[in-house]
Amino acid sequence: MKNLLQGINEGLKQAMEADERVILLGEDIGKNGGVFRVTDGLQKTFGPKRVYDTPLAELGIAGAAVGLALTGLRPVAEIQFSGFSPPILDQVICHFGRMRNRTGGRNTLPLVIRLPQGGLIHAPEHHSEAPEAYYCHTTGIKVVMPSTPEDAKGLMIAAIEDPDPVIYFEPKRLYRLIKGEVPAEKYSTPLGKCRIAREGTDCTVITWGAMVHTSLKAAQELEKDGISIEIVDLRTLTPIDIEGVIASVKKTGRAVVAHEAPNTGSWAAEVSSLVHERAFDALKAPVERVGSWDIRQPLFKTEHFYIPDAHRVVRGVNKTLSRVGAVR
Amino acid sequence: MPFTTVAEHKTEHLSVLSADGSFDASVAPDISKEKLLEMYTVMTRIRVFDERAIKLQRQGRLGTYPQILGQEATQCVPALCLEPKDWILPTYRGQGSYFARGMQMRYSLMYWGGDDRGVQYPKENNDLMFSIPVGAHMTQAMGLAWGEKLKGTKNVAVCWIGDGASSKGDFHEAMTFAGVHKLPLIMFIENNGWAISLSRKEQCAAETLAQKGHGYGAHSIQVDGNDPLAVYKVVSEAVARGRAGEGPTVIEALTYRISNHTTADDASRYRSNEEVEEWKKKDPLDRFRKHLLKTGILDDAGIETIQKEAEEYVVGEVKAYEAFDKPNPLNMFANNSEKAPWHVIEQRAELEEILKEKQIRNEIPELPAAEGRFP
Ligand SMILES: Cc1ncc(C[n+]2csc(CCOP(=O)(O)OP(=O)(O)O)c2C)c(N)n1
Numbered sequence: 001m002k003n004l005l006q007g008i009n010e011g012l013k014q015a016m017e018a019d020e021r022v023i024l025l026g027e028d029i030g031k032n033g034g035v036f037r038v039t040d041g042l043q044k045t046f047g048p049k050r051v052y053d054t055p056l057a058e059l060g061i062a063g064a065a066v067g068l069a070l071t072g073l074r075p076v077a078e079i080q081f082s083g084f085s086p087p088i089l090d091q092v093i094c095h096f097g098r099m100r101n102r103t104g105g106r107n108t109l110p111l112v113i114r115l116p117q118g119g120l121i122h123a124p125e126h127h128s129e130a131p132e133a134y135y136c137h138t139t140g141i142k143v144v145m146p147s148t149p150e151d152a153k154g155l156m157i158a159a160i161e162d163p164d165p166v167i168y169f170e171p172k173r174l175y176r177l178i179k180g181e182v183p184a185e186k187y188s189t190p191l192g193k194c195r196i197a198r199e200g201t202d203c204t205v206i207t208w209g210a211m212v213h214t215s216l217k218a219a220q221e222l223e224k225d226g227i228s229i230e231i232v233d234l235r236t237l238t239p240i241d242i243e244g245v246i247a248s249v250k251k252t253g254r255a256v257v258a259h260e261a262p263n264t265g266s267w268a269a270e271v272s273s274l275v276h277e278r279a280f281d282a283l284k285a286p287v288e289r290v291g292s293w294d295i296r297q298p299l300f301k302t303e304h305f306y307i308p309d310a311h312r313v314v315r316g317v318n319k320t321l322s323r324v325g326a327v328r
Numbered sequence: 329m330p331f332t333t334v335a336e337h338k339t340e341h342l343s344v345l346s347a348d349g350s351f352d353a354s355v356a357p358d359i360s361k362e363k364l365l366e367m368y369t370v371m372t373r374i375r376v377f378d379e380r381a382i383k384l385q386r387q388g389r390l391g392t393y394p395q396i397l398g399q400e401a402t403q404c405v406p407a408l409c410l411e412p413k414d415w416i417l418p419t420y421r422g423q424g425s426y427f428a429r430g431m432q433m434r435y436s437l438m439y440w441g442g443d444d445r446g447v448q449y450p451k452e453n454n455d456l457m458f459s460i461p462v463g464a465h466m467t468q469a470m471g472l473a474w475g476e477k478l479k480g481t482k483n484v485a486v487c488w489i490g491d492g493a494s495s496k497g498d499f500h501e502a503m504t505f506a507g508v509h510k511l512p513l514i515m516f517i518e519n520n521g522w523a524i525s526l527s528r529k530e531q532c533a534a535e536t537l538a539q540k541g542h543g544y545g546a547h548s549i550q551v552d553g554n555d556p557l558a559v560y561k562v563v564s565e566a567v568a569r570g571r572a573g574e575g576p577t578v579i580e581a582l583t584y585r586i587s588n589h590t591t592a593d594d595a596s597r598y599r600s601n602e603e604v605e606e607w608k609k610k611d612p613l614d615r616f617r618k619h620l621l622k623t624g625i626l627d628d629a630g631i632e633t634i635q636k637e638a639e640e641y642v643v644g645e646v647k648a649y650e651a652f653d654k655p656n657p658l659n660m661f662a663n664n665s666e667k668a669p670w671h672v673i674e675q676r677a678e679l680e681e682i683l684k685e686k687q688i689r690n691e692i693p694e695l696p697a698a699e700g701r702f703p
Binding site for chain 2: 027028030031032033035053055056057058059060083084086087122123124125126127263264293294295296298299300301302303305306311312315
């Protein structure tokens with residue numbers, strides 16, 4: 001049994017063993033092994049020329065990753081917390097997804113940015129956000145987020161091997177919380193494929209990252225009332241596994257999108273829209289979104305009333321189930 | 329044509345106090361006895377606060393906390409060179425700067441205890457809440473200095489940053505503007521040797537961080553940051569330059585982070601104990617105390633009284649912190665905008681409903697009334 005953090009670490013390690021072009025850069029990732037210890041031991045194993053402690057400059061890290069990738073290396077950069085990632089959007093939005101097209105396919109960016117994401121870790125401001133929508137909205141890049149140790153490893157290897165930029169979100173609340181089997185050999189989990197985290201019949205909950213586990217808890221509560229939900233763990237946020245998502249919604253006839261970010265302009269809005277467009281005939285009720293409130297994320301004493309808990313997922317599911325006149 | 333020198337810059341260092349508390353009168357600042365006592369009193373309180381805060385954190389009564397130990401002079405002294413209407417922009421570690429300007433310590437504990445009501449500095453002050461994203465406040469400080477200049481006041485802005493923060497592009501942008509517009513900005517670099525696990529040497533290849541200021545046409549100087557007299561002198565002079573319209577100053581204060589980066593950090597993973605022990609010998613409070621004893625400004629009894637009063641004061645603040653009601657979760661909806669939009673109003677109502685459900689199921693206790701302005 002390994003935890004999610006060990007899954008990521010093993011993915012990085014095996015990708016580095018397999019391909020010497022893979023190098024890591026970021027703040028405190030070398031000697032210190034990262035503030036969460038995700039890169040623990042990697043500088044010892046691969047040396048400071050492949051695991052590089054950078055000065056404190058996020059935009060510098062992102063721009064460096066572009067340059068390094070253009071020389072044929074495969075940089076994997078860590079931004080210490082996704083809350084400190086806004087400066088990198090300059091490179092992400094203006095260059096990551098555009099370089100290939102802008103140069104007629106000549107210059108490509110096989111790079112990965114690792115972003116610890118999400119809240120409820122008892123930390124100060126900006127250590128707890130869920131900014132995935134800012135990235136998903138950007139064209140030309142892929143965005144992934146695991147929720148199990150096995151996927152953490154497989155998605156990391158797939159992200160590193162992918163020929164285009166991949167933003168790899170790490171639901172940091174799960175780092176040590178979630179344990180599971182992780183195959184020892186090097187393997188990749190295909191990008192663009194969701195996973196059914198739980199089978200069910202009455203409603204599909206589409207979710208990702210730590211909210212997968214919140215939704216699993218909600219499933220247990222709902223079961224007591226005889227309600228069976230199916231949980232779709234997106235794993236890749238973009239490009240979304242449209243077939244997998246729509247197949248599940250067609251089966252249950254209802255959908256809730258559960259996530260940690262505020263609802264307005266969120267990735268949940270996009271998922272909801274896709275389901276309405278592509279599974280309208282199968283829907284017995286409009287798609288519900290369960291997200292955080294559209295306000296500044298509070299400090300940790302009341303943060304658990306901001307980020308949805310299982311109870312709020314239950315409420316969301318119940319709302320779709322109780323829509324008057326919903327059954328057609 | 330031969331190469332010619334078109335510009336030359338020199339970067340000076342100032343140290344006034346030596347280790348035994350004796351001092352060089354030729355460079356000592358002109359400073360009143362009252363000011364010296366105030367500096368020593370506040371620095372002592374900061375030290376006691378820091379010790380208590382770490383204990384509270386260990387007992388689970390506080391969240392992650394960034395220790396101050398060893399940086400009392402660099403936090404306190406610049407703040408005591410200012411008027412209330414000057415702007416201060418400390419770092420997350422810079423609680424001592426707020427204390428020097430009169431903020432009650434209970435509020436600092438509240439913030440690090442995860443309660444948003446903790447941001448409370450005295451109303452008459454131009455203090456600003458620190459930015460957790462490292463360095464984002466540098467350009468804001470520049471804007472503040474600019475605004476004061478445009479309004480024709482004599483107010484200055486003091487921006488504390490770490491050695492790590494000086495690597496951010498924000499430094500370059502802030503200083504570029506400040507130099508061009510001759511703004512009353514003081515960029516006070518608290519070089520405490522480390523940015524989490526990255527040493528000062530690994531952070532920047534320049535011999536000093538002070539010299540960066542030359543690139544922007546700013547007055548630039550390095551100072552012994554564990555020497556309250558030297559810090560007082562260079563900051564006072566920078567403030568005077570700012571008030572006189574002579575433009576920005578970059579000050580690099582050499583100090584040391586004796587503790588871990590925060591309570592979530594383990595510094596033994598990346599630095600040697602010998603280095604820490606060396607710096608402990610240059611402790612700012614010890615040096616200052618020796619100086620005050622030597623010059624007869626304080627005697628042992630006076631020192632003891634200040635220490636005792638500081639302890640009593642901090643104990644009182646901890647009590648006051650713990651006496652606050654738990655925050656009502658609805659507080660989070662207050663003060664997000666002048667007028668809350670419809671969806672936020674709906675969401676607040678939804679949370680109210682959820683809280684009632686949770687109370688019925690005995691999952692949460694009775695809540696105090698919600699605070700803050702809404703909608
Ligand atoms: C933009 C940004 N990047 C990373 C972090 C995480 N972080 C917090 S403090 C710190 C080091 C700061 O070092 P320095 O500026 O020297 O100040 P010190 O903490 O030593 O006082 C880092 C990397 C952050 N808060 N903000």
